[in-house]
Amino acid sequence: MFKLLSDKQFWKNTMKLAIPVAVQNMLFSSFTLVDTLFVSSLGDVSLAAVGMSSQWGMLMNMALFGICSGTGVFVSQYWGVNDTKNIHKTMGIAMTFATVISMFFFSVSFFTPQIVIGLFNKDETVISEGISYLKTIAFVYPALAIGDAMGVVLRSTERVKLPMVNSAITTGVNIFLDYCMIFGHCGFKAMGVRGAALATVISSWLGVFVIIGVSAVQKNILITKLKNVFAYTKNDLKVFFGKAFPVMLNETLWGTGVFIFNLIWSNMGYEYYASVTILKTFENIAFVFFVGFDSACSVMIGKSIGGGKIKQAVDDSKRFLIINPLISVIIGAAAIIFRTQIVSIFDMGSNISNLTIHTAEMLILIYSLSCPVRMLGFSFIVGIFRAGGDTASAARFDLTALWLSSLPATLIAAYVFKLPFLVCYAVMFVFEDAVKVLMCWPHYKKQKWIKPVTEEGKAANKEI
Numbered sequence: 339m340f341k342l343l344s345d346k347q348f349w350k351n352t353m354k355l356a357i358p359v360a361v362q363n364m365l366f367s368s369f370t371l372v373d374t375l376f377v378s379s380l381g382d383v384s385l386a387a388v389g390m391s392s393q394w395g396m397l398m399n400m401a402l403f404g405i406c407s408g409t410g411v412f413v414s415q416y417w418g419v420n421d422t423k424n425i426h427k428t429m430g431i432a433m434t435f436a437t438v439i440s441m442f443f444f445s446v447s448f449f450t451p452q453i454v455i456g457l458f459n460k461d462e463t464v465i466s467e468g469i470s471y472l473k474t475i476a477f478v479y480p481a482l483a484i485g486d487a488m489g490v491v492l493r494s495t496e497r498v499k500l501p502m503v504n505s506a507i508t509t510g511v512n513i514f515l516d517y518c519m520i521f522g523h524c525g526f527k528a529m530g531v532r533g534a535a536l537a538t539v540i541s542s543w544l545g546v547f548v549i550i551g552v553s554a555v556q557k558n559i560l561i562t563k564l565k566n567v568f569a570y571t572k573n574d575l576k577v578f579f580g581k582a583f584p585v586m587l588n589e590t591l592w593g594t595g596v597f598i599f600n601l602i603w604s605n606m607g608y609e610y611y612a613s614v615t616i617l618k619t620f621e622n623i624a625f626v627f628f629v630g631f632d633s634a635c636s637v638m639i640g641k642s643i644g645g646g647k648i649k650q651a652v653d654d655s656k657r658f659l660i661i662n663p664l665i666s667v668i669i670g671a672a673a674i675i676f677r678t679q680i681v682s683i684f685d686m687g688s689n690i691s692n693l694t695i696h697t698a699e700m701l702i703l704i705y706s707l708s709c710p711v712r713m714l715g716f717s718f719i720v721g722i723f724r725a726g727g728d729t730a731s732a733a734r735f736d737l738t739a740l741w742l743s744s745l746p747a748t749l750i751a752a753y754v755f756k757l758p759f760l761v762c763y764a765v766m767f768v769f770e771d772a773v774k775v776l777m778c779w780p781h782y783k784k785q786k787w788i789k790p791v792t793e794e795g796k797a798a799n800k801e802i
Contacts, residue, residue, distance in 0.1 A: 342653065342656055342657050342660065343657060343660065343661075345653075345657070348653075348654060348657060351638055352634045352638070354496075354498075355496065355498055355634035355637055355638070356630035358498035358499050358501070358502040359493060359498055359501075359502070359629065359630040359633040359634065360626050360627060360629065360630025360631075361502050361505075361630075372509075372513050373388070373512075373537075373538065374616070374619040374684065376516050376517070376521075377520070377531060378616075378684045378685065378689070379689060380689065381689040382609055382612045382689070382690060382691055383461075384530065384531050385612045385615055385616075385690070386464055386615065387455070387464045387468040388467075388471050388531055388534065389611055389612065389614065390455060390468055390611065391451075391455065391468045391475065392475075392615075393596075393600045394447060394472065395443070395475065397443075397590075398439065398440065398443040398482075399482070400590055400593025400594075401439050401586065401589060401590045401593065402482065402483055403486075403589045404585045404588060405435055405436050406432065407582075407589065407724055408432075408578070408579075408582025408583070408724075409428055409429070409487070409491070410494045410640070410724070411585070411640060411725065411791070412424070412425075412582075412791060413425050413428055413429070413490065413494035414494040414636065414637050414640030414725065415640050415641070415727070415790065415791050415792050415795065416428070416792065417494060417496070417641055417644070418640070418641040418642065418643070418645035418794070419644055419645060419792050419794055421792075422559065422562075425491065425559065426562050427566070427567070427569055427574055429487065429491045429567055430566075430567035430568045430570050431578050432487040432490070432491075433483075433484060433487040436486060439483065440480045440482065444477070444479045444480065447473065447476035447479070448476040448477075451468070451476075452465065454468075455469055455472065457601060458600070459604050459605070459608055459611075461608060464608055467531055470535075471531040471532060471534070471535045472535075474532050474535035474536050475538060478543075481539070481545070481546050482542060484546050485545055485546050488553075488560055489501045491559060491560060493633060494636075495559050496637065497559060500549060500552055500556075501549070504545050504548050504552075508541045508545040508548075509541075511540070511541040512537050512538060512541035515533075515541060516533070516534055516537045518533075519534070520533040520537075521533075577791075581729050582729070584729040584730045585729045585732070587733055588737060591740075591741065595744075595745055599748065600614070602752055603763075606752070606762075607759075609694045610693075610694075612690070612691075612694045612698075613693075613694045613697035613698040613701055616681060616698040616701075617702060617705060620702060620705075627665050627669060628665065628666070628713050628716065628717075631658060631661055631662060631665070632658070632716065632721035634658075635654065635655070635717065635721035635725065636720065636721050636722075636724065637725075638651075639651045639725040639726060640726075643725070643726055643727065644795050645794055645795070646790075646795050646798030652785065655721075655782075658722070659718075659782075662713045662714065662717045663710045663713060663714050665713075666710040666712070667709075667710055670705075670706035670709040671706070673706040674702070674703055677699045677702040680702060681698045682695075697759065701760070704767060708767040708768070708771055711775055712767065712771045715739075715774035715778060718774075718782060719736050719778070723735075723778075723787040726787040726788045726789060727787075727788070728786065728787035731786070735777045735778050736774065738773070739769075739771075739773040740770055743773045744765075744767075744769040744770035744773070747765050747769040748765050
């Protein structure tokens with residue numbers, strides 16, 4: 339293990355990619371954290387309503403993440419052989435289908451928000467708050483689609499600083515607008531949860547224009563003639579979706595599963611769901627440490643396989659499988675020790691109930707204990723198998739653990755045995771993460787996940 343982790347070039351490459359991505363995700367998570375903190379001061383009802391509304395957007399984000407993950411597989415491997423022509427065509431495919439998906443979610447959110455919120459809770463006050471938030475936040479979806487597609491191309495070609503700087507700008511703007519629009523400062527009218535949504539919309543669209551503007555000045559990989567971006571053919575679509583469709587299906591069905599979990603939690607009581615909203619906000623902050631390393635893992639492995647350096651890719655994968663569990667143990671221990679202080683941050687206005695606060699503390703404890711196994715599974719699926727081109731196996735393992743193990747076990751715990759909320763939440767983690775790792779480990783050891791898309795990678799893989 340020491341020999342694997344003592345490679346100086348590995349750490350140089352990893353930190354160059356991981357730190358900007360981690361900072362970017364920290365900023366994005368801060369974006370969410372500030373929203374949650376400000377909204378939590380309005381009380382349990384507002385916090386639960388925003389959390390429920392956000393789950394519809396989360397489902398869209400999973401579909402977008404699927405497209406972007408598939409895009410990353412191609413772009414990182416094309417980058418390994420400096421094939422900019424195919425990078426641009428891949429970007430065009432990603433932007434087209436990401437935008438189509440975002441417009442579907444926009445239409446449902448704007449025209450039928452009561453149906454979405456009604457799935458989660460029947461409390462009229464919660465539904466009213468949720469509708470106000472959802473009809474406004476709908477306008478952010480196209481911005482997220484365009485921004486995600488451009489961001490994955492930049493990160494997969496090792497241009498990670500621009501997304502990081504862009505996140506810093508949008509986070510700063512969002513914090514300022516949240517303060518003004520939620521509470522009515524600096525000449526703005528107090529709009530409550532609708533103000534939080536409007537602040538997110540404005541700052542997110544600003545981020546899209548910042549990336550385009552800076553890219554135009556830098557003349558980076560995003561800037562080319564439109565005909566190059568949308569020059570993809572039917573054959574290009576066939577090749578792209580041959581690899582990307584399993585990822586898209588994976589993330590969409592995984593997101594649907596999480597959506598169902600949230601329906602379970604929300605219908606057990608809005609105070610419980612408010613505690614879940616607090617946990618997810620904390621989880622987003624904790625996750626930045628892992629997403630930076632897994633993003634670096636994905637780019638480095640994809641680039642090595644695309645360039646025919648198979649052994650380098652395998653060695654790097656081993657290193658990341660050591661690093662992520664170690665980090666998760668440290669973060670989990672810190673979260674357990676300081677969970678009371680973490681949850682107290684969300685009770686700024688002293689409007690959160692004791693039940694919500696106590697439940698949130700226990701959820702952080704459950705999450706922290708499960709974190710090492712959870713992050714190991716994430717590394718296998720997102721950082722290694724997809725980067726290696728084996729998107730089908732990644733989807734099979736991920737969805738089997740969720741749909742055939744965790745979701746049935748949780749439904750039985752909640753509706754057959756009628757177990758307490760916290761026990762049901764723990765069941766969800768155990769029956770997903772442990773099962774996933776047990777399936778992934780043998781597949782990883784056999785190296786069946788190495789499936790290049792470039793000719794150089796295919797030739798090198800045959801020689802092994």
